[in-house]
Amino acid sequence: MDKSQLFGRRLPLTQAPAGGHNIPALRQVNGRWQCQRCHQWVGPTDQLPHGIPYCRHCLNLGRLTTHTKLYTIPEPNQFATLTSSPLRWQGQLSPQQETAAQAVLRHTQAKRDQLLWAVTGAGKTEIGFPALAWALQQGWRVAWTSPRVDVCLELAPRLAQAIAVPQTVLYGGQPVPYAYCPLTICTTHQLLRFEAAFDWLIVDEVDAFPLATSPLLQLAIQRAQKPTGSHLYLTATPGQDLQRQIRRHQLAVTYLPLRYHGYLLPPLRVKLVGDWRRQLDQRRLPGKLIRQVRRYQQTHQRYLLFVPHVQDLARVQAALQHAGLAGGVTVHAADPKRQAKVQAFRDHHVNGLLTTTILERGVTFPAVCVLILGGDDPVFATSALVQIAGRVGRQRDHPGGDVLCYATSQPRTIQRAQAMINALNRRGRRLGGRRP
Amino acid sequence: MMTCVWCGRAVTPSVTLATLWHWQPLVAPEVCAACRARLRPLHAPQCPRCARQQTTAQVCHDCARWGDAWVNHAIFPYDATLKAYMQQYKFQGDYRLRVVMQPYLRQALAQETYDLLVPIPVTAGTWLTRGFNQVTGWLTDQPFQQVLTVDDAHKPRPQSSKTRQERLRTPQPFQLTPNATKILPNQHVLLLDDVYTTGRTLRHAAAQIYLGGAKAVTSLTLAR
Ligand SMILES: [Zn+2]
Ligand SMILES: [Zn+2]
Ligand SMILES: [Zn+2]
Numbered sequence: 001m002d003k004s005q006l007f008g009r010r011l012p013l014t015q016a017p018a019g020g021h022n023i024p025a026l027r028q029v030n031g032r033w034q035c036q037r038c039h040q041w042v043g044p045t046d047q048l049p050h051g052i053p054y055c056r057h058c059l060n061l062g063r064l065t066t067h068t069k070l071y072t073i074p075e076p077n078q079f080a081t082l083t084s085s086p087l088r089w090q091g092q093l094s095p096q097q098e099t100a101a102q103a104v105l106r107h108t109q110a111k112r113d114q115l116l117w118a119v120t121g122a123g124k125t126e127i128g129f130p131a132l133a134w135a136l137q138q139g140w141r142v143a144w145t146s147p148r149v150d151v152c153l154e155l156a157p158r159l160a161q162a163i164a165v166p167q168t169v170l171y172g173g174q175p176v177p178y179a180y181c182p183l184t185i186c187t188t189h190q191l192l193r194f195e196a197a198f199d200w201l202i203v204d205e206v207d208a209f210p211l212a213t214s215p216l217l218q219l220a221i222q223r224a225q226k227p228t229g230s231h232l233y234l235t236a237t238p239g240q241d242l243q244r245q246i247r248r249h250q251l252a253v254t255y256l257p258l259r260y261h262g263y264l265l266p267p268l269r270v271k272l273v274g275d276w277r278r279q280l281d282q283r284r285l286p287g288k289l290i291r292q293v294r295r296y297q298q299t300h301q302r303y304l305l306f307v308p309h310v311q312d313l314a315r316v317q318a319a320l321q322h323a324g325l326a327g328g329v330t331v332h333a334a335d336p337k338r339q340a341k342v343q344a345f346r347d348h349h350v351n352g353l354l355t356t357t358i359l360e361r362g363v364t365f366p367a368v369c370v371l372i373l374g375g376d377d378p379v380f381a382t383s384a385l386v387q388i389a390g391r392v393g394r395q396r397d398h399p400g401g402d403v404l405c406y407a408t409s410q411p412r413t414i415q416r417a418q419a420m421i422n423a424l425n426r427r428g429r430r431l432g433g434r435r436p
Numbered sequence: 437m438m439t440c441v442w443c444g445r446a447v448t449p450s451v452t453l454a455t456l457w458h459w460q461p462l463v464a465p466e467v468c469a470a471c472r473a474r475l476r477p478l479h480a481p482q483c484p485r486c487a488r489q490q491t492t493a494q495v496c497h498d499c500a501r502w503g504d505a506w507v508n509h510a511i512f513p514y515d516a517t518l519k520a521y522m523q524q525y526k527f528q529g530d531y532r533l534r535v536v537m538q539p540y541l542r543q544a545l546a547q548e549t550y551d552l553l554v555p556i557p558v559t560a561g562t563w564l565t566r567g568f569n570q571v572t573g574w575l576t577d578q579p580f581q582q583v584l585t586v587d588d589a590h591k592p593r594p595q596s597s598k599t600r601q602e603r604l605r606t607p608q609p610f611q612l613t614p615n616a617t618k619i620l621p622n623q624h625v626l627l628l629d630d631v632y633t634t635g636r637t638l639r640h641a642a643a644q645i646y647l648g649g650a651k652a653v654t655s656l657t658l659a660r
Contacts, residue, residue: 048531048567056530063529065567 004180008075008141008197010037010223012068025068026053036070037061037192039219057216058192060172075197075226077139079182082165087133089126089162096258096431097127103254104232105131108200111230115206115246118256119265119424120236120390121364125155127256128202128232129162136165136182140199143184143224145191147208147217155204156185188217194224201231207239207383236390237383237420257427263399263436264425266392268385268418270405276374280312285319289373289406293325296369297351303369305354306388308377310334313354316373320354328352357384365391367398375405375414385417393436400436440468442521442536467536474517475540478510478660486632487660489513498634506639508632510660511544518659522630526570534573537658541574548656550626552619553580556641557610561588571628574658580628583616583648584641604636610644621649632657 001017012025026033026042033042035055042053054065064070093101100116107114108131118124135142144159146152149171156169168179170186170193188203201221225231233242233251245251259265273286296303305328307316313330320328329350331341345353346365357379370392375385385405392401405414425433440447447468478489483496487510490496499506512518525533545553555571563569572580586609612620625645627638632655642653 043532046532048529052567054529054531054567056532059524059528059530 003073004078005178006071006073007078007180008072008194008224010070010072010193010195012037012062012064013071016069016071017073020071020073022069022071024066025064025070026055026066033066035064037064038216040216061189061192072195075141077141077199078180079139079141079165081139082137084137085133086136086164087129087162088164089129091126093123093126094260094262096256096262097123097260100254100256101127101130104128105134107252107254108135108230108232111228112252113230113232113250114252114254115233115235115238115242116254116256117238118234118236119259119428120387121259121394122236122256123260124234124236124256125158125204128234131232132183132202133163135200136163138199139182141182141184141197142200142202143186143191143194143198144202144204145184145186145188145221146204147188148205149187151205151208152185152187159183159185188220191217191220191224194220196223196226198225199229201225201229202234203231204234206233206235206242207237237386239383255427257424258431258433259394259399261396261399262433263393264428264433265421266389266400266403266436267425268389268403268405268414268421270375270407270410270414270418272410273406273408275408276406280315280319283315283319283322285316285323285373286406289371290320290323290325292371292402292404293320293328293352294323297325297327300351301369302345302348302365302367303352303371304365304388304391305352306370306372306375306380307354307356308374308379310356312374313356317354328354330354332356357388364394366395367401368392369402370404371402372405372407374407376407376409376411378413380413382413382416382420385413386420389417389421438466440471441466441532442471443468445470471536475512475536476515476517477540478513486510486635487657489660502635502639504639506635506642506655508635508638508655508657508660509544509548510632510657511540512659514631514633514659518631522570522659525573526566526630529566529568531568531573534570537574538576541658542576542578544656545578545626548626548654549624550654551623552625552650553578554583554625554627554641554645555580556627556629556637557582557584557586559586559588570630575628581619583613583619584610584644585613586610600634604634606636606640608640608643609637610641612644612648616645616648619648620645623650624652624654625650627653627655629655629657630659632660 003017006017006020023036025036027036033053035042035057038058040057042055046056047053052065054063104116104127116124116127152171160167165183166181167183167185168181170178170190203221246253271288273288276286279285307313310332313332317328317330327350329341331338331353344350368391370388372388389403392403393399438447439445445468478487481493482489483499485495485499485506486508488496524530558569627641629638638655645653
């Protein structure tokens with residue numbers, strides 16, 4: 001086995017390579033076994049025959065038992081020296097983006113843990129480029145990670161084009177084997193296979209499921225980072241946790257409250273309705289929603305209609321048809337025709353797309369309005385609501401549009417989402433942001 | 437708080453009037469209702485030989501090609517749910533998941549007539565890496581006899597990565613243990629395996645067991 005495969009990693013191996021340190025994969029702490037890869041506790045019944053404990057929490061990275069050893073070789077930063085900046089990106093940052101990029105670069109150079117809080121549609125990836133190029137030129141080992149596979153898959157080719165260094169891409173079921181490279185692009189889950197490897201870690205969509213709720217992945221980030229290293233969180237919607245860290249000055253923050261086109265975010269407006277689920281049982285929907293959809297149909301305005309659950313999709317569609325409003329299609333995460341349906345919407349073949357939270361992030365449609373039915377349902381967390389609102393007004397020539405939330409109550413999730421959008425717009429206005 | 441052994445979600449154990457008054461299959465409380473609902477047993481019409489679920493009750497094409505009178509019973513169709521289960525239990529080695537199937541196996545075995553239960557063995561190499569026999573993991577207190585051994589040399593790569601044609605050509609991988617000829621004579625043997633795919637493995641096992649003197653051999657598999 002090539003030694004570089006073990007640089008800064010933590011891997012179960014059957015044969016010890018020269019120069020590798022090892023630790024037992026499971027360690028006994030106060031009579032309980034703890035996994036040294038994922039740090040979870042092994043349950044008392046999680047045993048193979050003959051009473052051999054094994055970890056069930058990180059099984060999909062290969063099973064660890066009390067017989068397994070985890071090997072590592074300390075990260076040597078054995079990379080080719082770069083005499084010039086590896087940045088190949090030809091694009092132009094706007095003055096706002098440039099200011100943010102320089103701030104991120106300064107924090108990176110100072111090895112400060114930091115957060116880039118950029119509104120949806122601000123172009124946060126490109127804002128990270130100058131700092132990334134600088135870090136790689138220093139000979140740093142860098143990881144760009146996200147809790148979401150689709151973010152990694154979308155990012156890898158963009159980074160390959162923008163930055164001229166070897167990169168490796170890691171996620172569950174990746175087709176290309178691991179290679180030791182200055183730049184690693186991986187899901188946060190894959191970080192469990194690293195130990196003190198990275199001088200700098202970028203965590204994209206830091207608030208996205210499941211990172212927000214997973215101490216396991218937080219730990220993975222901490223351990224994969226060198227003790228001397230630092231990290232950059234990227235988000236449009238920091239959760240309560242990160243906001244607390246900001247207030248306590250544990251994180252340096254760079255705000256980018258304006259979209260690249262300089263317009264403010266469209267506000268989230270709440271329309272109170274009655275018990276729409278009861279109405280739905282009779283194939284009816286709130287009158288306010290019906291009238292709004294009818295207006296969109298008449299003016300050929302495209303709209304996204306978000307519902308809380310997959311099971312709601314067909315019923316809402318039936319109720320719309322019952323009201324004489326055809327022309328919308330439904331799409332959900334496991335929908336085999338997902339790509340085709342989204343494309344049909346993109347190509348203006350359908351006027352409306354009925355969907356669940358799967359389309360909350362990353363998907364951009366020009367000149368679209370957004371309706372959220374049951375916005376008070378717990379599936380619509382504050383971050384999800386802000387992300388959904390962020391689908392509207394992404395284009396320079398269509399910077400505005402409706403974001404209407406139909407709810408029977410106004411829970412804290414909605415109030416916080418409105419407060420977050422308002423706070424960002426206040427900052428944006430100070431930078432000269434215009435109302436769409 | 438209890439969590440479902442399969443999906444990890446919290447379960448609230450409940451005893452309803454229905455479970456008290458009606459005899460219901462004994463299902464491990466460690467598995468949540470949603471996971472149990474995903475497990476849909478095979479139902480008629482089935483192939484009378486291999487238990488495959490189909491649109492008629494006729495002998496299926498594959499069984500007709502075998503041209504023998506083999507009888508296999510099975511509990512579940514080998515669908516996406518069972519594949520996901522086997523992936524985690526057998527291939528990732530999550531031995532704990534054996535409890536999901538134990539109640540189903542207990543019930544199915546109670547309905548079989550046999551003298552001797554013989555699980556399909558795993559190779560020594562598999563024992564080293566997986567650490568368990570996935571078939572005996574499903575047994576609770578049912579007595580069984582391990583009269584077969586299987587050799588690593590005869591299993592160059594996993595059954596699951598072979599095509600049907602390759603599997604049918606597989607040479608005999610089983611041997612009888614030294615005590616087999618004392619145990620087997622005049623016995624009705626029930627073979628137990630995880631999945632009936634082509635029936636090749638079970639027929640190889642049966643051939644050896646007949647050589648050991650058994651009077652009848654049938655089989656039960658978790659999935660077909
Ligand atoms: Zn673990
Ligand atoms: Zn479950
Ligand atoms: Zn058949």
